Amino acid sequence: MDEQGEFESTNINIRWLENIYEELRTIQNMERLAREGCNDIMEYLQIPYQSRPIILADVEYKNLRMMALEMDILIGNLAPVLKEKTEQYRKKLLLLLTNLDKRKLFLKEIKKDNQVVMIEPLQFLYTSVAYLSTIKNELINDIGHLLYIPEQENNKKKW
Numbered sequence: 001m002d003e004q005g006e007f008e009s010t011n012i013n014i015r016w017l018e019n020i021y022e023e024l025r026t027i028q029n030m031e032r033l034a035r036e037g038c039n040d041i042m043e044y045l046q047i048p049y050q051s052r053p054i055i056l057a058d059v060e061y062k063n064l065r066m067m068a069l070e071m072d073i074l075i076g077n078l079a080p081v082l083k084e085k086t087e088q089y090r091k092k093l094l095l096l097l098t099n100l101d102k103r104k105l106f107l108k109e110i111k112k113d114n115q116v117v118m119i120e121p122l123q124f125l126y127t128s129v130a131y132l133s134t135i136k137n138e139l140i141n142d143i144g145h146l147l148y149i150p151e152q153e154n155n156k157k158k159w
Contacts, residue, residue: 016077017146020074020077020143020147023074024074024136024140027067027070027071027074027136030066030070031063031132031133031136033060033063034060034061034063034132035060035126037055037059037060038056053119054116054119057120057121058107060129061121061125064125064128064129064132068097068128071132071135071136072090072093074139075090075139078143081142081143085142089135089138089139092135095131096128096131096132105122105124106121106122106124106128107120107122108120108122
């Protein structure tokens, strides 16, 4: 292969790895939001106190949904690397994806005078976030050889 072909192939590989990295970062941010409803304490404090019982649980649920969909995209993008494990990951994710639109499994609306005054996150929401986190950790373990450069014995200096 000529230098131009090798250079173009290297650029594609680098861009693909950057895409995988960005997907993992996005999933990590969504995971944080799905667990807490905000990124940090300052963001939390900016949410009006009276709105927190409604906003935070809804944000957690929305981020769970987006996290699951992003994981589905990531698994598809990693299919050439995961090979036969791709289907295993899809089956694990499908368990959650089939119920993802059933909001009442994840949240309970508490109404007063026909107005929603609070949205209570149900245990299934937190169990689902933990389940997705486990899938994410397994994925990272399976693609670790792409993400982390192994130390080379030849490069180690012995003092």
